[in-house]
Amino acid sequence: MKYKNRPSLVMKSIVSLSAVMLVAACSSGDTESTEASGGSGEACAVKVGIASSQTGSLAYIDVPNLEGFEMWAEQVNAAGGVDGKFTIENVVKDTRSDAAQSATVAAELLGQEISFLITPGDADPSIAAGQLAQDAGVPAVSWFGSSPILPLAVGDRMFSNAFGDNAQAKVLADYATDKGFKTAYTLGSPDSAYTNLLPGFFKEAFEANGGTVVGEGQFSMGQASFSVIVDQIKAISPAPDVIMTPAYEPDFPTFIKALRGAGVTSVVLGTDGIDSPTTLALADIAEGVLYTTAGVLKNEGKMATFYTDYNAKYGKDPETIYAVTGYEMGMTLEAAIKSAQSCSAEAIWQAWTNLEGVQGITGPISYKGGDRMAIREIALIEIKNSERTLFGTFAPDPATVPKAQL
């Protein structure tokens, strides 16, 4: 019979795999922590556990963030550590963009006595990992998860390096009001938390400013045609002054082509999901679109040094603003360590909750007085001549931002 003679190779691979796994398990087992915990001012190492989606659907956020963060850690350690004494020790593990894997990885990292945990740039895996950090009393910060419910769902140890979606909706609403727009149409999708909640936040802020939302459309992500929705918009009379949508690829290009094709000229407001070359490639069609994002990636001003350093380390220009936000995660941690004068998780957490006006590359970053989402500058970009043009940066007051509801 066939199976009598075949198994040798398969068996060999199983045995060798198991052996490899055993070795790997041992090597990644709890190593003696180099950290001398706590005493104020004494030199020690801050062990940072990084549960990052290095592969899979979230890699586009997490990989550049990690690059920025590692570059920061290298620079700090080259200078002898934060304040010359608190060095940074990174332990990176891949979560493969999977929630269960994120929890396992976070538990592994927490088992290594880390003082600070970084979680992926999305709510599900961050909550799964953050719950464990919460139990262990270790501060956890998401790379760039922008859902404002993320910290609320976990507890007081959970933060995000991103501005909340409610904050970016507020910036768009304020822009519309300042321009004198009175009526708006919003287009969202129930298919993802991002596309589902942003229109609601915008509506709340816009109506608080005195505007009126005259229509609320819904699309399903990946739908082939937007003609029905565009017909609905055309039927609104008078036409809305502004159309707000958190749609991104492939929906945003499809939508705006149909919209402009039908002769609707209302201003279109988008969110950070469309901060990609695809949008610029739309050329004339995207002309005049405005959207919010973390910052403009440009080799000038404050970012010039970052460009130089990044080029020196990685041999290429940064491709997305997430590399910058990763570096800023480091700068924020640096401020927290400086203030804590300690390597302990508890002290760093205390310091982190009280951070105010930390000077990042895109602008000041604060956590004090917020809902544990970063209070940071939000850039409003206008597309002019198929180029990103900075319209301005805004850091809305947390008191005026629509409240995230669980």
Place this chain on the structure above:
Amino acid sequence: MSRIFLGLIPLGLVQTRTSRRRISTSFWALLIALVGLIGAVSPKSSQLLLTNALTLLIGVLALQIFSGNSGILSFGHVGFVGVSAYTTGILSMTPIVKKTSLSNLPESLQQFSLPFPLAMLAGVFVATLVGVLSGLVISRLRDSATIASVGILIIVHSTLIGAEDFTRGSQTFFGVKRFTTVPVAATVAILALIVARWFRDSKTGIHLRASRDDVIAASSAGVRIQQSQFKAWVLSAAIAGAMGSCYAGLLGAFSPKDFYFTMTLTLLTMLIVGGSGSVAGAVVGVILVMAVIESLRRIGDSIGLFGLTNAGLALIILLTLYLRPKGVMGFHEPEEVAAYQGAAPTVSGEYKIASSLAHDQKVLSATKISKSFSGLRALDNASIYVERGKISGLIGPNGSGKSTMVNCITGVTKADNAEILLDTKLFKREKTWQRARAGLGRTFQNIRLFRELTAVDNVVVACISSGESVKSADKTALNLLNQVGVLQHAYRFAGELSFGDQRRVEIARALALRPSVVLLDEPAAGMNPAESAELLAQFRQIMRDTNVGMLLIDHDVTLIKSACDFLTVLDHGAVIAHGKPDEVLALPEVHAAYLGWGEESSTDEDRT
């Protein structure tokens, strides 16, 4: 892979189906229990890892129950996982947590809270309900069932997103108590394992495995395929629901996107690598894939090469498909292989089809059969009769309608008009499996055995159809194989037998239905005259023993002449002669029909 198990299993322990099931269930259950014990005392990260692996195992076992036994790949099971995860989450959450995370929940549910184990049962219950509803559709399909299962996944996914008041829509659902510890997951996994292994050797399980190998042969052996498929689908939906509850209690937070294609592919990868055809394959698949993921992830993390895991997974799938297309464990449980290779089949008692009817009595009269295929009249008012203890022959040139005749009688093809009387039963709209169970056995021109089942299990399938319990079917089947002279091959896989032995197993399978009539479709095809003569002697012996009537369809005029008591000749769909073989073959019109043979052989689809 099977080989290492073979040495470990004492042969005496695996002689019967029940003892095999017990030893295999105990072995894997002990292994899982051991993992549970180790997990209970290991660090938190290992606990999470093992709990995740055990939770996935429950899902893979669920898939094995349906896909492994039916051969139909399902993409829909993760839908049941999701439905149950949400149900368990909603029901187990305390009212205080619900107030914040599910504020739009109906008041009655707001105040309602169940202990986790009860919430888990409720989750399984709801998954089962969804399984019943979707099963009504899935069980009617065969080739398109996989595509339909994708549809089920998409529908469940959209429903979870749409039911915002209950699920928070696409937003993260959180606040579920993290109840699933290693011992909890291990307990549920052991239960799932017991169910999966039991199902494999249940009546439905055996029938379903027969249909996996050959749909037409299965219905001709009395297998009610739709019903078997439905039962397996619902059972596996329930087990998938158990995975969902464990998953909810493992993570505490999830959203609909977690129960979609990524999880589906993870489960399918594990099942395909391990081998979908066996419960052992499901367990080994989980172990193997988890080992690859975890070892490569650790190596990748330590050297900063993060794509390693995915590359490794891709490689293991390719290697499996290349080296062992049926998975590492193949289609059979290791203890089965051990038993089949070591056991010497013995029989006790003698098998007889009791017959109260006298000889020379018409047992099958198929009359006035007409059938047209888009205008082409394949059968025109044709009739044949079979008597007990006699062999009736049906001959005719290629394209004369012999196959159509057999298909109309067995119900494979629906006749335009027919009066078919078997014993005292009048067939109208009866399905193939109903006609088989009523006593119509058959063999096929191109042998159709269940290739992945043993010779004895091929016969067991039909014994079960005729109402026997699995245990008694095992005995009867051996007796039947003894009777047709292939007892020594009882434990070999049907696909490995010689042509002649396969033919004999097929006859035993037909006899296992306790038939009144057996249709033999070119039984001597490919045999030399000596073998044909031997086969014929065997038919006569069987007929003396069982008193069945036989309908022999063949080209071979010599065989027909020596074998048949009566002969019917078909030409162009109509009966041109009927009577004693010698007389019929002497008729000029029969000669004419056969002389025209060469010119009329173009109608290949109707060839017998």
